[in-house]
Amino acid sequence: MDLRAEHLTFTRRGRTILRDVSLRMERGTVSVIIGPNGAGKSTLLSCLAGLHIPSSGDVRLGNASLGSLTHRDRARRIGLLDQKADIHWNIEARSLVALGRLPHQGRWGPDATDEAAIDQAMARTDCVHLAHRPAQQLSGGEQGRVLLARVLAGEPEWLLADEPLANLDPVHQIDAMACLRDVAASGVGVVMVLHDLTQAARIADQVIVIDQGQVAAAGPPDAVLTPDLFGDVFRVRVHVDTGPDGRPILTPIGRAD
Numbered sequence: 001m002d003l004r005a006e007h008l009t010f011t012r013r014g015r016t017i018l019r020d021v022s023l024r025m026e027r028g029t030v031s032v033i034i035g036p037n038g039a040g041k042s043t044l045l046s047c048l049a050g051l052h053i054p055s056s057g058d059v060r061l062g063n064a065s066l067g068s069l070t071h072r073d074r075a076r077r078i079g080l081l082d083q084k085a086d087i088h089w090n091i092e093a094r095s096l097v098a099l100g101r102l103p104h105q106g107r108w109g110p111d112a113t114d115e116a117a118i119d120q121a122m123a124r125t126d127c128v129h130l131a132h133r134p135a136q137q138l139s140g141g142e143q144g145r146v147l148l149a150r151v152l153a154g155e156p157e158w159l160l161a162d163e164p165l166a167n168l169d170p171v172h173q174i175d176a177m178a179c180l181r182d183v184a185a186s187g188v189g190v191v192m193v194l195h196d197l198t199q200a201a202r203i204a205d206q207v208i209v210i211d212q213g214q215v216a217a218a219g220p221p222d223a224v225l226t227p228d229l230f231g232d233v234f235r236v237r238v239h240v241d242t243g244p245d246g247r248p249i250l251t252p253i254g255r256a257d
């Protein structure tokens, strides 16, 4: 079952933030959205998660319009790791992760399946030792891992993540990327916003470039991440190297203009 934006336009306070965006993402693959600041990437992710209602066009999950799903069904099927997911109240890290199971729970609270999903999500994101720490007191990177665990605990069909590597140190960036790749390999559709071009080139099956609210390009990394794109959309020159694994390393080295 795929996730599609069909001629999606989103207007807010008289400004058109997304214009006629059409995209298709498949389960079991990783799609990475890149683009300059303010291009509309986070807004697009919110539309794909069903949090913003399109001004025109539609977002469809298989044959169903997102707008036709109940909140609970949508929450079960789509997990969103938000860029601005602040932790506003004092709660232990494990209890925060447990919130990710809410769409699955009956009236009697978490059962053994829920507890196992919570534990597994915390293990995958290296958070087990943080379980009883107040989430507000964790570092930015630790909070990021706990919040990723919360989304994973919900075992969604679709995992949408806005800059999931923000604040993570190198080893946890590598672990998070491997975790998201594994999640996709298990059949989940992963869609994420990244700023790091090298990480995008390494993990993406499909790279989606958003510029000024429109799709500038979409396709496999090799086809999309070209010198022309870096110059036209990002306005930088990029040095391309090949890593020991044969995959590209992309380093912005100067302004294009």
Ligand SMILES: Nc1ncnc2c1ncn2[C@@H]1O[C@H](COP(=O)(O)OP(=O)(O)OP(=O)(O)O)[C@@H](O)[C@H]1O
Residues within 6 Å of the ligand: 012, 013, 017, 035, 036, 037, 038, 039, 040, 041, 042, 043, 044
């Ligand atoms: N609540 C809002 N009200 C009005 N305009 C908004 C709102 N949220 C976002 N915008 C505007 O929509 C545009 C796209 O914002 P968005 O956050 O989607 O961009 P982005 O590509 O994710 O940027 P960044 O890389 O800086 O995170 C920006 O011009 C932003 O100012």
